[in-house]
Amino acid sequence: MKECTAFIRITRYRKSVYTLFMTDYSDQTDESLALLSATDHDAFGALVGRYEQKLYRYVRRITDVNHEECEDILQETFLKSYRYLHNFDPSLSFSSWMYRIAHNETISHFRKRSVRPKIIREEDGNTYLQNVAADLDITADIDRETLQRQIQDVLDSLGPKYKDVLILRYLEEKSYQEISDILKIPVKTVGTRINRAKKQLRHIIAGHDMNIRS
Numbered sequence: 001m002k003e004c005t006a007f008i009r010i011t012r013y014r015k016s017v018y019t020l021f022m023t024d025y026s027d028q029t030d031e032s033l034a035l036l037s038a039t040d041h042d043a044f045g046a047l048v049g050r051y052e053q054k055l056y057r058y059v060r061r062i063t064d065v066n067h068e069e070c071e072d073i074l075q076e077t078f079l080k081s082y083r084y085l086h087n088f089d090p091s092l093s094f095s096s097w098m099y100r101i102a103h104n105e106t107i108s109h110f111r112k113r114s115v116r117p118k119i120i121r122e123e124d125g126n127t128y129l130q131n132v133a134a135d136l137d138i139t140a141d142i143d144r145e146t147l148q149r150q151i152q153d154v155l156d157s158l159g160p161k162y163k164d165v166l167i168l169r170y171l172e173e174k175s176y177q178e179i180s181d182i183l184k185i186p187v188k189t190v191g192t193r194i195n196r197a198k199k200q201l202r203h204i205i206a207g208h209d210m211n212i213r214s
Contacts, residue, residue: 030094037085044085047094048078055102061167062103063110073109077102096181099172103164103182165193 025033025046036043055077059070081101088097164183168174176194180187 031090034085034088034094035090037082044082047098051095051098052078055098058099058167058172059102059106061171062164063106065106065109069109073102073105077105080105093178093181096174096178099168099174099178099182100184162193162197165190166197169194 023040023042025043028036028043028046030047030050033043033047037047052074055074056070059065059073063070063073065073077098081098088094165179168179168182169176174182176187176190179185179190183190
C-alpha cells in the first residue's frame with residue numbers, strides 16, 4: 001500500500017521528470033492504457049497526466065473544498081483507480097469510470113463535513129449560462145448577473161441529485177449515457193432530472209421576456 005501511494009505521488013507531482021523519460025502513449029486510447037497499466041507504471045502515469053486537470057476541475061465544481069483538500073481527494077481517486085484497475089471493464093468508457101471514482105470520493109469527503117456546494121462557481125458562470133442557453137435555444141440579451149443569481153436559487157432548491165446531473169451535463173459536457181455510467185443511475189432517470197431542472201429554468205427565463213423555441 002505504501003509503495004502504491006508513493007508511486008501515485010511521484011506520478012502526479014513529478015510529471016516533468018516522468019515526461020522526459022516516459023514512452024510516448026499519445027496514440028493509445030485510455031482503455032488501452034488502463035490494460036497496459038497492470039504491468040507498465042508509465043502507462044498509468046500517462047493516464048494521470050490526461051485526467052489530473054479534468055478531475056481537479058470537476059471536484060472543485062461539486063464541492064467547496066480548498067486546493068489542498070481537492071489534492072487529497074485526487075490522491076485518493078488515483079490511488080483507488082490504480083488499486084482497482086483489474087476491475088475495469090474495457091468495454092466501458094474509462095473516462096466515466098474515472099469520473100465515477102472521483103465523484104464518490106468527493107461525496108464521501110463532503111459528507112463528513114456536512115457541506116454541499118453551490119452549483120455555479122464564479123469562474124464557471126459564463127460557460128454554464130452559455131451551455132444552458134444553447135440547450136434551451138434562447139434568443140435574447142441576458143442580464144447575466146441577475147439571471148445567474150436566479151438560476152442559482154432554483155438549482156439550490158432542486159437538491160444534490162439534480163445538481164450532479166446538471167454539472168456533468170452543462171459544465172463537463174457529458175452525454176446522458178456517460179452521466180448514467182458516472183452516477184450509476186438509469187439513462188431515463190438522467191433525462192428526467194435534467195428535464196425537471198430545465199422546466200424550472202424555462203420558467204425563470206420566461207420571466208426575462210426571452211424567446212425560447214421548443
